[in-house]
Amino acid sequence: MALRWSRVSPQLALTPALAITLVAFIGAIAWTIFMSFTRSRRFPEYFFDPAEWSRQYERLFKDDGWAIALKNLLVLGVGSFLAIVFGFILAAMIDREKRGEGFFRTIFLYPLAVSLIVTGVAWRWMFNPSFGLQNALHSIGLTWVNFDWLSRADTAMYGIILATVWQGAGFYMALMLSGLKSINSEIWNAARLDGVSFWRLYIEIIIPMMKFTFLTCAILMSLGVVKAYDIVVAMTNGGPGQATWVPAYFTINAYWVKSNLGYASAAAVIMLAITGLIFLPLVLLTAWRERAREARAT
Amino acid sequence: MSVADVSLRRAGEVPVERAPRFPRKPKGISGRSIAIIVFLTICAAFFCVPLYIIITTSFKTMEQVREGAIFSLPAPFTLDAWWSAWDTACSGIRCDGLKVGFWNSMAILFPSLILSIALSSVTGYALALWNVRWANTFLFVLFICAFVPFQIIMIPLIILSSGLKVYGTIWGIAIVHAVLAMPFLTLVFRNYYKGIPQEIMSAAMMDSGSFWRVFVEIILPMSGNILIVVLILQITSIWNDFLLGLTFGGLGTQPMSVVLANVVITTTGEAAYNENMAAALLTAIPPLFIYFVLGKFFVQGITAGAIKG
Numbered sequence: 001m002a003l004r005w006s007r008v009s010p011q012l013a014l015t016p017a018l019a020i021t022l023v024a025f026i027g028a029i030a031w032t033i034f035m036s037f038t039r040s041r042r043f044p045e046y047f048f049d050p051a052e053w054s055r056q057y058e059r060l061f062k063d064d065g066w067a068i069a070l071k072n073l074l075v076l077g078v079g080s081f082l083a084i085v086f087g088f089i090l091a092a093m094i095d096r097e098k099r100g101e102g103f104f105r106t107i108f109l110y111p112l113a114v115s116l117i118v119t120g121v122a123w124r125w126m127f128n129p130s131f132g133l134q135n136a137l138h139s140i141g142l143t144w145v146n147f148d149w150l151s152r153a154d155t156a157m158y159g160i161i162l163a164t165v166w167q168g169a170g171f172y173m174a175l176m177l178s179g180l181k182s183i184n185s186e187i188w189n190a191a192r193l194d195g196v197s198f199w200r201l202y203i204e205i206i207i208p209m210m211k212f213t214f215l216t217c218a219i220l221m222s223l224g225v226v227k228a229y230d231i232v233v234a235m236t237n238g239g240p241g242q243a244t245w246v247p248a249y250f251t252i253n254a255y256w257v258k259s260n261l262g263y264a265s266a267a268a269v270i271m272l273a274i275t276g277l278i279f280l281p282l283v284l285l286t287a288w289r290e291r292a293r294e295a296r297a298t
Numbered sequence: 299m300s301v302a303d304v305s306l307r308r309a310g311e312v313p314v315e316r317a318p319r320f321p322r323k324p325k326g327i328s329g330r331s332i333a334i335i336v337f338l339t340i341c342a343a344f345f346c347v348p349l350y351i352i353i354t355t356s357f358k359t360m361e362q363v364r365e366g367a368i369f370s371l372p373a374p375f376t377l378d379a380w381w382s383a384w385d386t387a388c389s390g391i392r393c394d395g396l397k398v399g400f401w402n403s404m405a406i407l408f409p410s411l412i413l414s415i416a417l418s419s420v421t422g423y424a425l426a427l428w429n430v431r432w433a434n435t436f437l438f439v440l441f442i443c444a445f446v447p448f449q450i451i452m453i454p455l456i457i458l459s460s461g462l463k464v465y466g467t468i469w470g471i472a473i474v475h476a477v478l479a480m481p482f483l484t485l486v487f488r489n490y491y492k493g494i495p496q497e498i499m500s501a502a503m504m505d506s507g508s509f510w511r512v513f514v515e516i517i518l519p520m521s522g523n524i525l526i527v528v529l530i531l532q533i534t535s536i537w538n539d540f541l542l543g544l545t546f547g548g549l550g551t552q553p554m555s556v557v558l559a560n561v562v563i564t565t566t567g568e569a570a571y572n573e574n575m576a577a578a579l580l581t582a583i584p585p586l587f588i589y590f591v592l593g594k595f596f597v598q599g600i601t602a603g604a605i606k607g
Contacts, residue, residue: 009509010428017421017480018436023458024477025443028451035453044457090341097334106593107342110349113589113596114582115538117555121562121578122348125355125571126368135366166345174601227447230540230555237563251449252545261453268449275447282445 032265040262056266065242066267069250072157076246077225079161084217086165087172092202095180109170116167120234123163124150153243156236160244163231172217179213215285222278226271247271356380356576363571379572383580387573389560396577398550399557405468406475406553407536413476414483414532422487423513427499437488443481452545459546466548474546475536483528490524491517530592531599534585554581
């Protein structure tokens with residue numbers, strides 16, 4: 001009796017999770033992919049015409065808004081990389097100089113506890129051309145500084161990047177710090193005895209040792225960039241014009257504003273594909289680390 | 299597994315005591331240390347400036363805001379902006395302030411916390427400690443699901459929840475939160491429970507052997523730490539969520555972040571910046587409070603979540 005229970009109960013306990021995975025994830029993804037091949041507009045149409053399966057995608061890639069969104073995705077990705085670099089520098093400094101570690105860590109991380117909407121609203125206010133930082137800088141004589149980035153199409157993305165870096169640098173700092181802490185303390189002593197210079201120590205020894213951490217950060221950052229939506233809404237709401245559209249914004253907009261279900265699905269499928277492309281290295285990375293660990297254990 | 303685990307293992311392999319540490323210079327502070335502390339302080343200032351500006355702006359009058367000195371301290375110190383943000387700020391046509399959103403967020407928070415933690419802890423426990431044949435396949439699928447962008451499942455979930463008559467209700471939002479958090483939280487719980495020694499499980503099985511009794515009597519009392527970490531992670535992420543609240547919230551059931559965005563974005567005429575900043579602070583206070591009080595667990599949550607998996 002006990003044996004039978006031990007087999008049935010765990011499987012019974014897993015059914016809700018299994019059902020959710022099958023319906024809300026696998027089923028929903030399959031449904032959206034199917035919808036992207038149909039002519040669905042306001043409501044789902046289940047008729048699939050093999051002759052024009054790609055019409056939503058063809059439209060999508062002719063859409064200027066989508067082109068802007070993809071370009072901005074790239075810009076945001078490159079820009080957010082600064083957050084990783086900045087995070088590493090902060091972590092290295094904190095790790096080097098133990099004084100005030102807790103204090104600085106607390107300050108660098110607090111933006112992460114705050115909603116991206118709050119971050120966006122705060123930065124939107126600071127970027128305000130008439131009363132914001134620009135005005136404050138101009139009034140102390142720095143009239144050549146332009147800080148009205150959000151109101152100009154060519155600089156609005158940089159404003160979003162600045163806010164993203166402000167929000168995210170602490171997160172990478174925390175990951176890097178735990179990576180740095182796990183480095184064997186003998187290395188520091190050995191380097192000091194050998195008289196290895198500060199820069200060589202970091203570039204030739206520490207950074208290669210932390211390649212896993214860097215890769216993890218880069219992948220998490222990229223996945224986050226694909227999902228970027230809140231910050232755009234709060235800071236520019238896509239504007240000026242379509243200058244700060246990103247794929248996540250485009251997809252939501254296609255469904256809620258244009259109420260075009262098939263079109264939104266096609267955009268969502270491309271988002272999924274981009275996520276997949278980023279995700280593949282993560283799967284490989286996990287497998288690689290697993291193997292590295294096993295090799296070390298034996 | 300976390301990086302810290304690897305280091306522990308590495309330390310364990312070498313039974314020799316540590317290399318003798320060369321003591322730092324006992325007194326005085328080196329030039330490099332000063333440079334580092336100065337640099338870190340400047341960075342800290344960069345992180346604090348936005349907070350300083352929203353706090354000071356929220357206590358100013360609009361007359362003072364219009365003077366344009368963003369760094370100045372509030373000269374007539376006033377709480378008016380806070381009151382109007384809470385009580386009368388307009389989002390679209392409604393002028394009820396953020397209080398509606400606050401109570402909605404509270405009402406969403408508790409059911410989704412209970413649902414998501416109950417669901418994922420039991421799932422993680424079953425996958426970690428019981429022999430389920432397809433456990434590894436399922437874990438891999440969950441791992442993928444944890445990273446799927448929300449947009450790809452948004453439309454079917456909306457249709458599904460309208461079919462179940464929960465769309466636009468507090469419960470609808472809470473359930474969707476629990477569903478979306480399930481894959482990730484399950485992985486977190488599973489990794490934690492995997493670390494429980496096999497001997498304990500064997501003894502527990504000998505004693506009762508019942509799935510639920512082992513969970514309630516042995517596993518739950520052992521999972522205090524992970525429960526706090528997950529609880530904090532979930533409270534902050536549910537409270538800070540915008541996208542779910544926006545797409546699943548109906549009129550009058552929107553969470554605080556959505557109301558805040560509406561208040562700030564849909565202003566007509568001159569924006570009340572002091573009111574906007576007070577509204578932003580009101581929304582940020584609960585997670586910031588948790589962060590400053592229970593920061594250690596917060597950091598554990600985000601880093602454990604990021605590296606494990």
